[in-house]
Amino acid sequence: MKPTKLAVAGLALALLGLPESPAFAKLKVVTTLQDLASLADLVGGDRVETLALVKGYQDPHFVDAKPSFILKLSRADALIVAGLELEIGYLPPLLDQSRNAKIHPGSPGYLDASTGCEILNRPTQQVTRAFGDVHPYGNPHYWTDPENGRIIARSIAAKLAELDPSGREAYAANLAAFEGRLTEKEKEWAGKMAPYAATKIVTFHDSWPNFARRYGLIIAGHVEPKPGIPPSPTHTLEIINLIMTEKIRLILVEPYFDLKTPKFIAEKTGATVLSFYPSVGGLPEIKDYFALFDYDIDAFVSAMKGKP
Protein backbone atom coordinates (compact mmCIF):
# COMPACT_ATOMS: atom_id res chain seq x y z
CA MET A 1 0.00 0.00 0.00
CA LYS A 2 1.28 3.42 -0.96
CA PRO A 3 1.63 5.84 1.88
CA THR A 4 -0.77 8.74 1.54
CA LYS A 5 0.48 12.30 1.44
CA LEU A 6 -1.08 12.86 4.82
CA ALA A 7 0.74 9.91 6.35
CA VAL A 8 4.02 11.11 4.89
CA ALA A 9 3.41 14.58 6.30
CA GLY A 10 2.53 13.02 9.64
CA LEU A 11 5.70 10.98 9.61
CA ALA A 12 7.77 14.06 8.78
CA LEU A 13 6.19 15.92 11.68
CA ALA A 14 6.75 12.95 13.96
CA LEU A 15 10.40 12.88 12.93
CA LEU A 16 10.67 16.54 13.77
CA GLY A 17 9.21 15.76 17.15
CA LEU A 18 6.14 17.89 16.54
CA PRO A 19 2.59 16.91 17.36
CA GLU A 20 0.53 16.04 14.26
CA SER A 21 -2.49 18.15 15.01
CA PRO A 22 -2.33 20.18 18.18
CA ALA A 23 -5.82 21.20 19.32
CA PHE A 24 -4.20 24.17 20.98
CA ALA A 25 -0.70 24.94 22.08
CA LYS A 26 -0.14 23.92 25.68
CA LEU A 27 1.25 26.45 28.08
CA LYS A 28 4.82 25.46 28.91
CA VAL A 29 5.25 25.79 32.66
CA VAL A 30 8.73 25.31 34.13
CA THR A 31 9.00 25.00 37.90
CA THR A 32 12.01 24.62 40.12
CA LEU A 33 10.46 21.99 42.44
CA GLN A 34 8.43 18.92 41.56
CA ASP A 35 5.89 19.99 44.21
CA LEU A 36 5.15 23.14 42.23
CA ALA A 37 4.95 21.14 38.99
CA SER A 38 2.48 18.76 40.63
CA LEU A 39 0.27 21.64 41.78
CA ALA A 40 0.51 23.22 38.30
CA ASP A 41 -0.53 19.87 36.76
CA LEU A 42 -3.48 19.54 39.12
CA VAL A 43 -4.68 23.08 38.37
CA GLY A 44 -3.61 23.31 34.72
CA GLY A 45 -4.86 19.89 33.62
CA ASP A 46 -4.38 19.19 29.91
CA ARG A 47 -3.87 22.85 29.04
CA VAL A 48 -0.37 22.91 30.49
CA GLU A 49 2.85 20.99 30.06
CA THR A 50 4.97 21.13 33.20
CA LEU A 51 8.63 20.51 33.73
CA ALA A 52 10.49 20.63 37.04
CA LEU A 53 14.21 21.43 37.05
CA VAL A 54 15.01 19.83 40.42
CA LYS A 55 14.21 16.25 41.36
CA GLY A 56 12.40 15.62 44.61
CA TYR A 57 15.29 13.50 45.92
CA GLN A 58 17.78 16.36 45.44
CA ASP A 59 18.65 19.00 48.02
CA PRO A 60 16.74 22.06 46.75
CA HIS A 61 19.35 24.41 48.23
CA PHE A 62 22.30 22.93 46.38
CA VAL A 63 21.39 22.20 42.79
CA ASP A 64 23.84 21.68 39.94
CA ALA A 65 23.02 24.21 37.24
CA LYS A 66 22.85 21.99 34.16
CA PRO A 67 23.16 23.60 30.69
CA SER A 68 19.96 21.73 29.72
CA PHE A 69 18.07 23.93 32.19
CA ILE A 70 18.83 26.98 30.01
CA LEU A 71 17.08 25.43 27.01
CA LYS A 72 14.08 24.50 29.15
CA LEU A 73 13.86 28.04 30.52
CA SER A 74 14.27 29.58 27.07
CA ARG A 75 11.13 27.77 25.87
CA ALA A 76 8.96 28.40 28.94
CA ASP A 77 5.77 30.47 28.96
CA ALA A 78 5.77 30.53 32.75
CA LEU A 79 8.25 29.94 35.56
CA ILE A 80 7.14 29.08 39.10
CA VAL A 81 9.71 29.31 41.89
CA ALA A 82 9.59 28.66 45.64
CA GLY A 83 11.25 32.02 46.31
CA LEU A 84 12.73 33.15 49.67
CA GLU A 85 16.13 32.62 47.99
CA LEU A 86 15.73 28.83 47.85
CA GLU A 87 16.87 29.03 44.20
CA ILE A 88 19.52 31.74 44.68
CA GLY A 89 22.41 29.29 44.23
CA TYR A 90 21.61 28.29 40.65
CA LEU A 91 18.64 29.99 39.02
CA PRO A 92 19.63 33.66 38.42
CA PRO A 93 22.51 32.98 35.96
CA LEU A 94 20.45 30.36 34.12
CA LEU A 95 17.58 32.79 33.80
CA ASP A 96 19.93 35.42 32.34
CA GLN A 97 21.34 32.96 29.87
CA SER A 98 17.89 31.74 28.79
CA ARG A 99 17.22 35.21 27.31
CA ASN A 100 13.50 34.68 27.90
CA ALA A 101 12.13 38.02 29.07
CA LYS A 102 8.66 36.46 29.60
CA ILE A 103 9.76 34.64 32.74
CA HIS A 104 12.09 37.10 34.43
CA PRO A 105 11.15 38.27 37.94
CA GLY A 106 8.53 40.97 37.55
CA SER A 107 7.40 39.73 34.11
CA PRO A 108 3.88 38.28 33.67
CA GLY A 109 5.24 34.73 33.21
CA TYR A 110 7.01 34.68 36.60
CA LEU A 111 5.34 33.42 39.74
CA ASP A 112 6.88 33.37 43.22
CA ALA A 113 4.80 30.67 44.93
CA SER A 114 5.62 31.94 48.43
CA THR A 115 3.41 35.02 47.91
CA GLY A 116 0.46 34.79 50.27
CA CYS A 117 1.70 31.63 52.00
CA GLU A 118 2.33 31.37 55.71
CA ILE A 119 6.11 31.72 56.00
CA LEU A 120 7.61 30.81 59.36
CA ASN A 121 10.77 32.11 61.02
CA ARG A 122 10.94 35.30 59.04
CA PRO A 123 13.89 37.37 60.25
CA THR A 124 13.00 40.08 62.71
CA GLN A 125 16.39 41.72 62.38
CA GLN A 126 18.47 42.66 59.39
CA VAL A 127 18.75 39.78 56.92
CA THR A 128 22.13 38.11 56.92
CA ARG A 129 23.67 35.06 55.37
CA ALA A 130 26.33 35.08 58.07
CA PHE A 131 27.52 31.64 59.16
CA GLY A 132 26.06 30.17 55.96
CA ASP A 133 22.41 30.24 57.00
CA VAL A 134 20.48 29.29 53.86
CA HIS A 135 17.11 30.49 55.21
CA PRO A 136 17.77 34.24 55.37
CA TYR A 137 14.21 35.35 54.48
CA GLY A 138 12.26 32.81 56.50
CA ASN A 139 11.73 29.10 56.04
CA PRO A 140 11.53 28.25 52.32
CA HIS A 141 10.07 24.72 52.83
CA TYR A 142 6.57 26.09 53.36
CA TRP A 143 4.75 23.72 50.95
CA THR A 144 4.98 21.00 53.63
CA ASP A 145 1.79 22.49 55.09
CA PRO A 146 -1.15 21.46 52.85
CA GLU A 147 -2.89 24.78 53.58
CA ASN A 148 0.04 26.51 51.91
CA GLY A 149 -0.43 24.05 49.04
CA ARG A 150 -3.96 25.39 48.72
CA ILE A 151 -2.68 28.97 48.54
CA ILE A 152 -0.03 28.02 45.96
CA ALA A 153 -2.70 26.27 43.84
CA ARG A 154 -4.85 29.42 43.91
CA SER A 155 -1.89 31.59 42.85
CA ILE A 156 -1.11 29.18 40.02
CA ALA A 157 -4.74 29.15 38.83
CA ALA A 158 -4.80 32.96 38.76
CA LYS A 159 -1.48 33.11 36.90
CA LEU A 160 -2.53 30.52 34.32
CA ALA A 161 -5.80 32.35 33.68
CA GLU A 162 -3.85 35.57 33.19
CA LEU A 163 -1.50 33.95 30.65
CA ASP A 164 -4.19 31.86 28.93
CA PRO A 165 -7.54 33.68 29.34
CA SER A 166 -9.47 31.18 27.21
CA GLY A 167 -8.68 28.54 29.85
CA ARG A 168 -10.06 30.60 32.72
CA GLU A 169 -13.08 28.35 33.32
CA ALA A 170 -11.06 25.17 33.04
CA TYR A 171 -8.54 26.43 35.60
CA ALA A 172 -11.30 27.51 37.97
CA ALA A 173 -12.95 24.09 37.70
CA ASN A 174 -9.66 22.25 38.23
CA LEU A 175 -8.86 24.44 41.23
CA ALA A 176 -12.28 23.76 42.78
CA ALA A 177 -11.78 20.01 42.31
CA PHE A 178 -8.30 20.24 43.85
CA GLU A 179 -9.53 22.21 46.84
CA GLY A 180 -12.41 19.81 47.44
CA ARG A 181 -10.08 16.82 47.41
CA LEU A 182 -7.54 18.64 49.57
CA THR A 183 -10.16 19.44 52.21
CA GLU A 184 -11.13 15.75 52.39
CA LYS A 185 -7.52 14.60 52.57
CA GLU A 186 -6.69 17.17 55.24
CA LYS A 187 -9.35 15.65 57.49
CA GLU A 188 -7.85 12.21 56.95
CA TRP A 189 -4.27 13.40 57.58
CA ALA A 190 -5.26 15.36 60.68
CA GLY A 191 -7.07 12.30 62.03
CA LYS A 192 -4.01 10.09 61.54
CA MET A 193 -1.69 12.64 63.15
CA ALA A 194 -3.97 13.63 66.06
CA PRO A 195 -2.68 10.95 68.49
CA TYR A 196 0.85 12.34 68.10
CA ALA A 197 0.21 15.99 68.92
CA ALA A 198 2.99 17.48 71.06
CA THR A 199 5.41 14.69 70.10
CA LYS A 200 8.96 15.99 70.17
CA ILE A 201 11.16 15.14 67.21
CA VAL A 202 14.60 15.94 65.82
CA THR A 203 15.05 16.61 62.09
CA PHE A 204 18.23 16.75 60.05
CA HIS A 205 17.53 20.02 58.23
CA ASP A 206 15.04 22.71 59.18
CA SER A 207 12.60 21.55 56.47
CA TRP A 208 9.56 20.88 58.62
CA PRO A 209 8.39 23.88 60.67
CA ASN A 210 5.19 24.25 58.60
CA PHE A 211 4.45 20.52 58.72
CA ALA A 212 5.13 20.40 62.46
CA ARG A 213 2.91 23.38 63.14
CA ARG A 214 0.05 21.94 61.11
CA TYR A 215 0.11 18.63 63.01
CA GLY A 216 1.19 19.87 66.43
CA LEU A 217 4.64 18.27 66.47
CA ILE A 218 7.45 19.93 68.38
CA ILE A 219 10.81 20.16 66.64
CA ALA A 220 13.28 20.04 69.51
CA GLY A 221 16.47 20.28 67.46
CA HIS A 222 18.26 19.72 64.17
CA VAL A 223 21.22 17.52 63.26
CA GLU A 224 22.59 20.48 61.30
CA PRO A 225 23.89 23.24 63.61
CA LYS A 226 22.36 25.78 61.17
CA PRO A 227 20.46 25.28 57.93
CA GLY A 228 23.02 24.33 55.30
CA ILE A 229 25.87 23.69 57.75
CA PRO A 230 26.99 20.04 58.10
CA PRO A 231 26.90 18.34 61.52
CA SER A 232 29.78 19.12 63.89
CA PRO A 233 31.00 16.89 66.76
CA THR A 234 30.03 19.44 69.44
CA HIS A 235 26.54 19.94 68.06
CA THR A 236 26.05 16.20 67.58
CA LEU A 237 26.84 15.69 71.26
CA GLU A 238 24.28 18.35 72.19
CA ILE A 239 21.64 16.58 70.07
CA ILE A 240 22.46 13.24 71.73
CA ASN A 241 21.96 14.85 75.15
CA LEU A 242 18.75 16.51 74.01
CA ILE A 243 17.32 13.24 72.70
CA MET A 244 18.19 11.47 75.97
CA THR A 245 16.77 14.24 78.17
CA GLU A 246 13.58 14.74 76.19
CA LYS A 247 13.13 11.02 75.42
CA ILE A 248 12.80 11.78 71.70
CA ARG A 249 12.05 8.75 69.57
CA LEU A 250 12.39 9.89 65.97
CA ILE A 251 15.10 11.57 63.89
CA LEU A 252 13.60 12.64 60.57
CA VAL A 253 16.10 12.75 57.70
CA GLU A 254 15.53 14.19 54.23
CA PRO A 255 16.58 11.78 51.45
CA TYR A 256 19.63 13.77 50.30
CA PHE A 257 21.62 13.76 53.54
CA ASP A 258 24.32 11.35 54.64
CA LEU A 259 22.89 8.96 57.23
CA LYS A 260 26.20 8.58 59.08
CA THR A 261 25.58 11.17 61.80
CA PRO A 262 21.85 10.36 62.27
CA LYS A 263 22.73 6.65 62.62
CA PHE A 264 25.47 7.45 65.10
CA ILE A 265 23.02 9.52 67.15
CA ALA A 266 20.46 6.71 66.94
CA GLU A 267 23.02 4.18 68.17
CA LYS A 268 23.89 6.32 71.17
CA THR A 269 20.29 7.13 72.11
CA GLY A 270 18.04 4.31 70.91
CA ALA A 271 16.08 6.74 68.74
CA THR A 272 14.93 5.68 65.27
CA VAL A 273 16.10 7.27 62.01
CA LEU A 274 13.14 7.83 59.69
CA SER A 275 13.57 8.88 56.06
CA PHE A 276 11.13 11.70 55.53
CA TYR A 277 10.40 13.22 52.15
CA PRO A 278 9.89 16.95 51.73
CA SER A 279 9.08 16.80 48.02
CA VAL A 280 7.11 15.06 45.34
CA GLY A 281 9.48 12.70 43.51
CA GLY A 282 11.49 11.94 46.65
CA LEU A 283 10.51 8.32 45.99
CA PRO A 284 8.97 6.92 42.78
CA GLU A 285 5.65 6.31 44.57
CA ILE A 286 5.42 9.95 45.71
CA LYS A 287 3.88 10.91 42.40
CA ASP A 288 1.94 14.02 43.32
CA TYR A 289 1.20 16.53 46.07
CA PHE A 290 -1.40 14.30 47.71
CA ALA A 291 0.89 11.26 47.66
CA LEU A 292 3.55 13.33 49.45
CA PHE A 293 1.43 13.69 52.59
CA ASP A 294 -0.05 10.20 52.26
CA TYR A 295 3.44 8.73 52.27
CA ASP A 296 5.04 10.84 55.00
CA ILE A 297 2.11 10.64 57.39
CA ASP A 298 1.80 6.87 57.05
CA ALA A 299 5.57 6.53 57.55
CA PHE A 300 5.43 8.71 60.65
CA VAL A 301 2.52 6.81 62.17
CA SER A 302 4.19 3.45 61.48
CA ALA A 303 7.44 4.63 63.05
CA MET A 304 5.63 5.92 66.14
CA LYS A 305 3.85 2.57 66.46
CA GLY A 306 7.27 0.92 66.29
CA LYS A 307 6.68 -0.87 62.98
CA PRO A 308 9.62 -1.16 60.57
Ligand SMILES: [Zn+2]
Ligand atom coordinates in the same frame (compact mmCIF):
# COMPACT_ATOMS: atom_id res chain seq x y z
ZN1 LIG B 1 16.29 24.65 53.88
